[in-house]
Amino acid sequence: MNKLSDLRQDYKKNQLSEDMVSSDPLVQFDQWFSEAMEAGVTEPNAFTLATVDVSGDPSARVLLLKGVDDGGFVFYTNYESDKANHLEHRARASMCFLWLELERQVRVSGGVTKISREESEVYFHSRPRESQIGAWVSHQSHVISSRAKLEIRLEEMIEKYKNQDTIPLPDNWGGYRLIPERIEFWQGRANRLHDRLLYSKAKGLTSWIIERLAP
Numbered sequence: 001m002n003k004l005s006d007l008r009q010d011y012k013k014n015q016l017s018e019d020m021v022s023s024d025p026l027v028q029f030d031q032w033f034s035e036a037m038e039a040g041v042t043e044p045n046a047f048t049l050a051t052v053d054v055s056g057d058p059s060a061r062v063l064l065l066k067g068v069d070d071g072g073f074v075f076y077t078n079y080e081s082d083k084a085n086h087l088e089h090r091a092r093a094s095m096c097f098l099w100l101e102l103e104r105q106v107r108v109s110g111g112v113t114k115i116s117r118e119e120s121e122v123y124f125h126s127r128p129r130e131s132q133i134g135a136w137v138s139h140q141s142h143v144i145s146s147r148a149k150l151e152i153r154l155e156e157m158i159e160k161y162k163n164q165d166t167i168p169l170p171d172n173w174g175g176y177r178l179i180p181e182r183i184e185f186w187q188g189r190a191n192r193l194h195d196r197l198l199y200s201k202a203k204g205l206t207s208w209i210i211e212r213l214a215p
């Protein structure tokens with residue numbers, strides 16, 4: 001195995017300063033997201049979502065961001081999954097985007113709420129038919145005895161809906177919106193002296209403050 005301690009990369013592509021960012025972190029996110037798209041980052045909307053379970057144990061997994069609107073970040077999942085159970089107990093989470101090609105990271109944290117069923121319906125029906133059926137097949141995060149069980153259930157669902165144009169939205173599937181309270185933009189710089197700008201909201205205030213953090 002290669003020696004991990006010898007792996008080293010200096011970051012030199014860009015810089016981030018207070019005078020070049022928007023006063024609104026969602027506008028700034030949109031700007032960086034567009035740049036990630038233009039740079040050809042693979043799955044630029046993939047992010048790691050961290051939640052905590054009822055005993056405070058953390059857990060992280062990768063999801064796909066499906067919208068930034070109404071002041072928050074929207075993602076979709078199974079409402080009976082582990083992450084959904086965590087959010088039921090503790091409706092707060094942290095998201096982390098990594099755009100290595102641009103030597104950038106964005107961290108977002110705040111409260112999480114379920115979006116409306118109507119909003120989930122619109123997104124659900126915009127997905128390919130196979131993905132809609134897939135939502136009916138999988139009891140996400142539950143133990144299953146074999147892959148074959150999954151495939152049998154897939155065949156059953158395909159049969160069940162074969163004469164229906166519209167696949168109904170399962171009760172246990174839908175979206176969440178994370179409303180940010182802190183957003184940090186990280187730009188890699190040379191010699192590990194990276195740029196970090198943190199947007200945060202003081203309690204009860206609507207405007208954002210921007211502070212520079214030591215790397």
Ligand SMILES: Cc1cc2nc3c(=O)[nH]c(=O)nc-3n(C[C@H](O)[C@H](O)[C@H](O)COP(=O)(O)O)c2cc1C
Pocket residue numbers: 043046059060061062063064065075076077078081082083084140141
């Ligand atoms: C690139 C990528 C994208 C994913 N997107 C989603 C997603 O949008 N929604 C989802 O529920 N799971 C998604 N997953 C699967 C999750 O990482 C995870 O396995 C699943 O949600 C179960 O997590 P949980 O048991 O912590 O609830 C994705 C995985 C990868 C690697």
